[in-house]
Amino acid sequence: MTLASSIAVLVLLLVASSIEAVSESSSEPVVHEGQCPSYNLPFHIMCRRRVCLPEELIPLCNMDGDCATTHKCCRPLCSCRVRCVEAIPA
Numbered sequence: 001m002t003l004a005s006s007i008a009v010l011v012l013l014l015v016a017s018s019i020e021a022v023s024e025s026s027s028e029p030v031v032h033e034g035q036c037p038s039y040n041l042p043f044h045i046m047c048r049r050r051v052c053l054p055e056e057l058i059p060l061c062n063m064d065g066d067c068a069t070t071h072k073c074c075r076p077l078c079s080c081r082v083r084c085v086e087a088i089p090a
Contacts, residue, residue, distance in 0.1 A: 030065030034087025036074035045077065052080030060084070 039045075059082035061073040067084035075082045 029063050032064040032067065032069055032072055032087055033090070034070075034072060035090050036072050037076070037085060037088050039077045047078035056080035 057080055059073075061067055061082060061084050064071075064073050067073055070087060071084040072087045073082060074085045076085055
């Protein structure tokens, strides 16, 4: 094994260990302060569409970490998609 190949193996090991460390640290879900808006209104709201199409069910966010720090990942009233909405202070 030459010096160049030894250095290459060392660099590959360092890169692999740093990628693993980053993936382990980012596995914890990010939760922003506040809560999703509540839609417990004293009156019933009839949405225009009763059934969401399959392509409309694809979420625009998966967790709060996908949103700005002042927003949460929620499903708004009468919406088919989960999206980033402004958080309500708790």
